[in-house]
Amino acid sequence: MTYQSLREECYEANMQLPKLGLVLFTFGNVSAVDRSQAVFAIKPSGVPYEFLKLEDIVIMDYDAKVVDGKMRPSSDTKTHAQLYKNWEGIGGITHTHSTYAVAWSQAGLDIPIFGTTHADHTHQDIPCAPVLTDEMIEGDYEFETGNQIFNCFADKGLSYKEMEMVLLQNHGPFTWGKTAEKSVYSAAVLEEVARMAYLTLQINPNTPRIKDTLRLKHYERKHGKNAYYGQGC
Amino acid sequence: MTYQSLREECYEANMQLPKLGLVLFTFGNVSAVDRSQAVFAIKPSGVPYEFLKLEDIVIMDYDAKVVDGKMRPSSDTKTHAQLYKNWEGIGGITHTHSTYAVAWSQAGLDIPIFGTTHADHTHQDIPCAPVLTDEMIEGDYEFETGNQIFNCFADKGLSYKEMEMVLLQNHGPFTWGKTAEKSVYSAAVLEEVARMAYLTLQINPNTPRIKDTLRLKHYERKHGKNAYYGQGC
C-alpha cells in the first residue's frame, strides 16, 4: 500500500476519538499530513469508526484533490486542506462535535481562561470564530470555513502555534498540533476545558479570569524556553 | 420460525438501545415493519434487554392485533401501529425515555435549532406535541398518542420525511426512519442534540437560532439532491 505509514498515523488518531468519548456515530474526523510529499490523509465521509479500515483512508493534496484512495473523503476536507496550506507548522487536524465544545460554539462565545488546566495548554481565551457570511456559506463553504478561522486569528492577533484550537460559531471545534495524535489530544483538552468553564460560570456567573502571573506561569512551565514539565523529550 | 428476518431486524435494533445508553431497565422499545406483508415486529412488554430473546418478539398488524408470538407486545404498540398505518414511508420506530429528550418533553418545549449537529439531521426545531386532551387520555390512549403526533405535524406543517423525531409533552420521544436501525440512530441523535441545546441555553439564555443559510447548507449537503456527505450509497 502506498502512503502506508501516513494512513496508519491517520487511522490510529481517528480511532482515538470514540475511545476518548469525543464522537457519536460519524461526527468527527482526523487528518495527518506528510510535508515532504505535500499530501494529507483523512477519514472517508460517513464511515462509522467500528467499520473503518486502513485502506479506506483517503490521500489528498493541499487543494483538496484526491491523490489516492477509492472512497469519498470527509465532507470537511477543504477546511483541513486550507489549514495545511496556510499553516506550515501543523502536522495533524481534528474536527469533532464534542458536547461541551459544541455548546460554547452554539452560544457563540469564546471560552474564558479561568484556571491552570486551561493555561497549561494555551494562555488566552479559546476563540469562537463568528458564523460565516451568507456569501461564504453559499460559496465554497468548507474552503471558506478555513478562511474564517484565519480571519478570526488575524482579528484577535492569535498565533496557531500558541493557540491550537478554535470554535466555529453554530458548528463546533477544530484543533491541530504537530502530529495527528497531538491534534486529538487538543480536542480532548478543549472538551474538558469547555466543561470546566461551563460549570465554573454555573457556580459563580461573575467569576473573573485567572490573573496574568498565574496564567503565564503555567503556560511557560510547560511551553516556555525554561519549561520543566514532562521529560524534556 | 416465521417472520424470522423481521424479528431479527427488530431484535438487533432493540439491543442497540442499552449499548447507546438510551434506556434504563425496560424503558424503551423498537419496532420494524414488513410493508409487503403489512405487519410489524415489536418488543414484548416489560422484558429486560438482557433477557430478551429473538422468539419473544411479537408480530402485529396495523390495527395492533397480534399476528404471531406468545408474549404481550409493548404497551405502546398502538402508537407504533398508528404511525405505520398513516406514514407509509417509514420502516422502523423507536420510543425511549432518554434523559435529555425527556427533560425537554417535561418542560413542554420544542428544541430550538442552534447548530449544525442539529441541522445535519433536520432543518427545523424538533417539535414537542402538546399533552393529550383528557378525552384522548381516558379513551384509547396509545392510539390517540399516534393521532396527537399527526396533529402536531399538521399544525406545524412538518413532513415526517424531513423530521424523523418528535417529543410528547410530559412523556418522551418517538423517532423513526427507513429502517428500525435508522430509527435508533435518530433516537441517539435526538438525545445528543437535546443535551447540546440544554447546555447552550445554560451558557447563554439568549442564544439565537442558527441562521437560515447555514441551517439549510448543512441539511442539503447531507440530504439534498446534490448531497456530498457519506459514500453515496
Added chain:
Amino acid sequence: MTYQSLREECYEANMQLPKLGLVLFTFGNVSAVDRSQAVFAIKPSGVPYEFLKLEDIVIMDYDAKVVDGKMRPSSDTKTHAQLYKNWEGIGGITHTHSTYAVAWSQAGLDIPIFGTTHADHTHQDIPCAPVLTDEMIEGDYEFETGNQIFNCFADKGLSYKEMEMVLLQNHGPFTWGKTAEKSVYSAAVLEEVARMAYLTLQINPNTPRIKDTLRLKHYERKHGKNAYYGQGC
C-alpha cells in the same frame, strides 16, 4: 451455611448497586427480609463491594440485634429494622448516596411529578422527609430516622405500597419493594427521575406538574387492577 438463600438474595442485590452506578466506595447498603423467620440480612459496615463475600452478610432481627454473622452490620441497620417492623408488606430495602437523589435531599425539596417516567412508578411527588430534630439526632439516631420516614408518610397521607421511595433531608434516599432486587430497582428509578426533574427545571423553572389524567393513566396501566404493562406475572 444457615440463612444461605437469604444471604444470597441480599448479596446479589448489593452487588447491583455498583453495576447501576448508584454507589461510590461503600456509600450504600441493601437488606432482604425473611418474614417467616422474622429476620433480615444486611451488608456489613464499610466493606467495599469488590471485597464483599456471601458469608460477610449479617443476619438481624427486627430490633436490630445480630442473629448470625461475624461482622458489624451497616451503621444504618436500625433504620432498616424499623421499616421492616412497621411495614409488613416490604421484602427489601436499599439506601444509597446516589448523586441526583442526594442533591434533592440536600436542597430539602420533594421531587415534583413532571412526566410519565415518574408516573409509571408512583403517582405522587417523591417526598423529602424533614431533617430530624436535635433530640432525634442526639438520641437513637438511626432508629429515629425510620420514625421520621413514618412521620413524613403520615403527614402527607402516603402509603408505602404506592410510594416506594423517600428522601431524607440533608442525607439521601431510602427505597423499598417486595424483594431486595425490587428495592434496588426503585433506587435506580429514583436517581433517574431525580435527574430528569433537575434538568426539566433548569430548562423551564416554571414547569407545571403533569396533569391528573395522564399521571393516573400511566400509574394505572402499570399498577392498577386492569394493568396491561408487562407479562402479567
Added chain:
Amino acid sequence: MTYQSLREECYEANMQLPKLGLVLFTFGNVSAVDRSQAVFAIKPSGVPYEFLKLEDIVIMDYDAKVVDGKMRPSSDTKTHAQLYKNWEGIGGITHTHSTYAVAWSQAGLDIPIFGTTHADHTHQDIPCAPVLTDEMIEGDYEFETGNQIFNCFADKGLSYKEMEMVLLQNHGPFTWGKTAEKSVYSAAVLEEVARMAYLTLQINPNTPRIKDTLRLKHYERKHGKNAYYGQGC
C-alpha cells in the same frame, strides 16, 4: 530495586486515578512517604498512566531533591515536599484536575457542607485557598503553593487531620491521608461532594448548610472516639 515497596505503594495509588475517572491524560499525581527514611515516592512528570512503570517512580527527600530514579519528578513535587515536611501525620498526597473540584476552584469558593455525604468525611466547609500573590507565583511557585495551603489552614483554624482536602483557587484540589491510597480515596470523595454541592445549589440557590447536630453526628459516628462505622480495624 531499592525503595521497592514504597514505589509499589505509589504506583498502585497512581493507577487508581484513571480507574476512578479523576484524570484526563497526565493531569494528576500521587505520592507516598516513608517516614522512617524521610523520603517520598512520586509519579514522574508528563508520563501517561497507560505507560507508567514501577521503575519510573522517583524517590525524593523533603527538600524536593532526587534521592533515586532516572526520570524528572512531577512538576508539583515541591508542593508535596512542603506538605510532608510540615504535616508529620500524613502518609500520602494526591493532586488532580478532577472536573467538579476544579470548577469550584475556578469559581474561588469554599464548598459548603450541605449533607451527610460531606459530613461523613469532614465536618466543615472544604476550603478554597486564595490565589497566590504575584510574588509567590514569580518566586518558588510550587514551594509557595504548599505555603499557601498552610496560610489557608491557619486563617480558617483548620486541622489537616480533620480536613484532608483543599482547593487552590484557579487551580484544583490537593488531598491527603494516612496512606497514598487514602489520599486517592479523599480525592474521589471530594469530586463527588463537589458535584453534589453544585447540583444542590442549582436546584435551590438558597440552600442552607446542614445543621450542627447532624453534621457532627455523622462525623463522629465515623471518626469520633465512639465511632461505630466500619469494622473497627
